Amino acid sequence: DQVNKEPKNLPPSPPKLPVIGNLHQLGALPHKSLCQLALKYGPIMLLHLGRMPVLIVSSADAAKEVLKVNDLACCSRPKLAGPGRLTYNYLDIAFSPYSEYWRELRKICVLEVFSVKRVKSFRFVREEEVGSLMDSISQLASSSPTDPVNVTEKVFALSGSIIFRTAFGKTFRGSEFNRAKFNDLVHDVATVVGTFSYDECFPGFGWIIDRIRGHNGRVEGVFRKLDALYQQLIDDHLKPGRAKHEDDIIDVMLGIEKEQIEEHGHRAWLTKNHIKAVLLNMFLGGIETSALTVIWAMAELLRKPTLMKKAQDEVRGIVGKKGRVEETDLDQLQYHKMIIKETLRLHPPAPLLITREAISHFKLNNYDIDTGTLIQINVWGIARDSNYWRNPEEFCPERFIDNTTDFKGQNFELLPFGGGRRVCPGIYMGTVTSELFLANLLYCFDWCLPDGMTEADINMEEQDGQCVTLAKKTPLLLVPLPSLLT
Numbered sequence: 282d283q284v285n286k287e288p289k290n291l292p293p294s295p296p297k298l299p300v301i302g303n304l305h306q307l308g309a310l311p312h313k314s315l316c317q318l319a320l321k322y323g324p325i326m327l328l329h330l331g332r333m334p335v336l337i338v339s340s341a342d343a344a345k346e347v348l349k350v351n352d353l354a355c356c357s358r359p360k361l362a363g364p365g366r367l368t369y370n371y372l373d374i375a376f377s378p379y380s381e382y383w384r385e386l387r388k389i390c391v392l393e394v395f396s397v398k399r400v401k402s403f404r405f406v407r408e409e410e411v412g413s414l415m416d417s418i419s420q421l422a423s424s425s426p427t428d429p430v431n432v433t434e435k436v437f438a439l440s441g442s443i444i445f446r447t448a449f450g451k452t453f454r455g456s457e458f459n460r461a462k463f464n465d466l467v468h469d470v471a472t473v474v475g476t477f478s479y480d481e482c483f484p485g486f487g488w489i490i491d492r493i494r495g496h497n498g499r500v501e502g503v504f505r506k507l508d509a510l511y512q513q514l515i516d517d518h519l520k521p522g523r524a525k526h527e528d529d530i531i532d533v534m535l536g537i538e539k540e541q542i543e544e545h546g547h548r549a550w551l552t553k554n555h556i557k558a559v560l561l562n563m564f565l566g567g568i569e570t571s572a573l574t575v576i577w578a579m580a581e582l583l584r585k586p587t588l589m590k591k592a593q594d595e596v597r598g599i600v601g602k603k604g605r606v607e608e609t610d611l612d613q614l615q616y617h618k619m620i621i622k623e624t625l626r627l628h629p630p631a632p633l634l635i636t637r638e639a640i641s642h643f644k645l646n647n648y649d650i651d652t653g654t655l656i657q658i659n660v661w662g663i664a665r666d667s668n669y670w671r672n673p674e675e676f677c678p679e680r681f682i683d684n685t686t687d688f689k690g691q692n693f694e695l696l697p698f699g700g701g702r703r704v705c706p707g708i709y710m711g712t713v714t715s716e717l718f719l720a721n722l723l724y725c726f727d728w729c730l731p732d733g734m735t736e737a738d739i740n741m742e743e744q745d746g747q748c749v750t751l752a753k754k755t756p757l758l759l760v761p762l763p764s765l766l767t
């Protein structure tokens with residue numbers, strides 16, 4: 282039998298160095314370096330990061346093969362050390378390997394936490410928080426009219442307060458996290474879960490490099506900060522007589538825990554650590570993604586004043602003198618929706634999605650993909666591929682006029698939320714939040730560049746650091762002029 286076995290047909294690989302393999306070719310912005318490598322080695326390549334084989338998928342056709350045809354073989358997650366620590370050993374949704382447990386947990390959360398009905402029930406939170414941000418920007422604009430506002434910081438704080446209130450049932454203002462460098466913590470979490478540890482790439486000696494670069498200490502530091510926060514949130518929820526408007530995710534999960542204990546007479550599977558692990562997903566999935574979308578959209582519009590004007594005319598024309606954009610207005614803002622879509626095309630918050638792992642051997646365009654191979658889908662590269670997109674580098678929301686391409690995982694040339702069984706369950710929450718933020722920023726203010734700066738000076742560089750998310754390197758500083766409508 283062994284004799285008759287066909288030799289394996291592995292995907293092409295760039296030449297690798299002894300021991301480290303292709304690690305040195307990743308660079309500071311892996312999605313970019315991987316695009317360059319794909320031009321030479323093709324849309325299906327096999328890299329080796331130390332001992333780990335990693336399949337890099339860089340075309341819509343190949344992404345379809347992975348996410349649609351072979352999704353079941355590819356929908357697991359590897360047990361990497363950083364996410365392992367932060368998820369209490371993979372008890373969450375995003376980093377848990379494919380299993381009965383993951384299916385059950387995802388099902389509960391999709392029904393109870395991410396459903397359109399639940400997300401809509403928190404509309405008042407989003408509108409209140411957006412309203413108070415607009416008020417605070419107005420105050421800054423009237424007290425020091427020429428001073429720039431750090432829009433990046435404001436948008437992160439807004440996104441944080443919305444997740445705090447909807448997911449954790451607590452206001453963010455006045456908490457320790459408001460004062461601390463909140464966006465740094467959010468970014469640290471994304472970095473810790475996005476960075477491979479050297480120990481897993483190089484068993485035997487990698488831990489020495491990890492120790493020298495302080496990787497383990499960093500993971501532990503982030504873990505302790507988050508764990509203390511979660512514990513405090515859970516304790517608050519267990520206090521009798523707690524005032525609340527709507528059940529938040531902690532209420533929902535504590536309710537399931539109680540039901541299980543009542544039903545079985547003892548705890549079935551849900552513990553406080555499970556709840557904390559899911560809170561990490563809210564923290565990581567919910568805050569940075571929506572904030573980055575708004576920041577990149579603002580930066581792109583600032584560079585193209587005619588598009589900015591078109592967007593402002595639309596929102597101001599539809600909302601009139603109401604003073605604020607409400608969620609019920611959003612469906613009428615068709616151009617606005619195209620701006621968000623175009624921003625997610627050029628600046629997908631997770632440019633390589635979240636690492637997957639093959640749980641069985643499968644064939645991808647005749648190549649053999651072995652069990653245990655890690656899989657990264659370069660959605661950043663795919664969305665800039667001139668085979669699918671005309672003038673792909675240009676920010677042009679108009680490309681979506683009379684074009685039904687959507688980002689929900691069915692059009693493989695546009696996958697900012699991934700696809701298949703692991704598709705982002707927060708699509709509705711993420712888009713409604715980003716749309717509401719951006720629409721209000723555009724409706725309430727005219728935005729000018731700080732003195733002496735021109736459109737060409739806006740820094741569009743991406744933050745390096747091999748992180749799971751794609752942040753703008755420098756903060757967006759803009760001078761707000763209140764619009765006459767507010």
Ligand code: HEM
Pocket residue numbers: 374375376387562563566567568570571574629630631634635636697698699700702703704705706707708710711712715
């Ligand atoms: C603009 C907003 C957002 C973007 C672009 C985004 C993007 C993504 C991406 C690319 C993935 C990985 C998909 C894959 O591996 O194929 C993902 C997964 C996930 N996202 Fe989002 N996301 C957003 C908003 C949210 C929000 C608001 C939440 C929750 C509060 C959330 C929670 C999650 C969770 C729990 C997963 C893991 C799913 C799984 O592995 O089964 N996301 N998201």
